[in-house]
Amino acid sequence: MPRPRKHRFVSEKPRATYYKPRGIPLAALEEVVLTVDELEALRLADHIGFSQVQTAKRLGISQPTLHRILRSARSKVADALANGKSLRIEGGTYTLPSKRYFECFRCHHHWDEPFGTGRPQHCPQCQSPDLHRLAHTRHNPTP
Numbered sequence: 001m002p003r004p005r006k007h008r009f010v011s012e013k014p015r016a017t018y019y020k021p022r023g024i025p026l027a028a029l030e031e032v033v034l035t036v037d038e039l040e041a042l043r044l045a046d047h048i049g050f051s052q053v054q055t056a057k058r059l060g061i062s063q064p065t066l067h068r069i070l071r072s073a074r075s076k077v078a079d080a081l082a083n084g085k086s087l088r089i090e091g092g093t094y095t096l097p098s099k100r101y102f103e104c105f106r107c108h109h110h111w112d113e114p115f116g117t118g119r120p121q122h123c124p125q126c127q128s129p130d131l132h133r134l135a136h137t138r139h140n141p142t143p
């Protein structure tokens with residue numbers, strides 16, 4: 001990261017990180033880069049409909065900072081849509097949750113594991129290998 005900035009809490013990685021308008025040749029295509037924390041601000045405030053107070057709290061930032069992030073994010077998305085540009089989602093200063101959540105299909109036990117420890121092989125309760133990862137906020141998380 002080029003500057004030391006406070007990390008914003010993002011609930012999970014974006015499901016898709018590139019949007020391209022149909023029918024525009026690659027050579028003529030301009031790109032807008034939306035950061036991951038900008039997308040999370042849009043998702044919380046404009047998609048879920050949280051108030052700016054709630055959104056700032058979820059991201060762990062002040063309201064003036066949120067206001068600035070939202071302005072920037074909305075302006076970038078509007079630029080891409082209005083001018084037929086592609087949208088790349090990457091970068092920004094953010095922190096993802098430190099835990100992953102799993103559920104056992106056999107006994108329905110729920111538990112969490114820290115990131116970076118690999119996928120668990122067995123349910124800690126019944127030892128069944130038949131388990132899956134849960135997204136605590138949404139389905140279909142990015143692996």
Ligand SMILES: [Zn+2]
Binds near residue numbers: 105106123125127
């Ligand atoms: Zn189990």
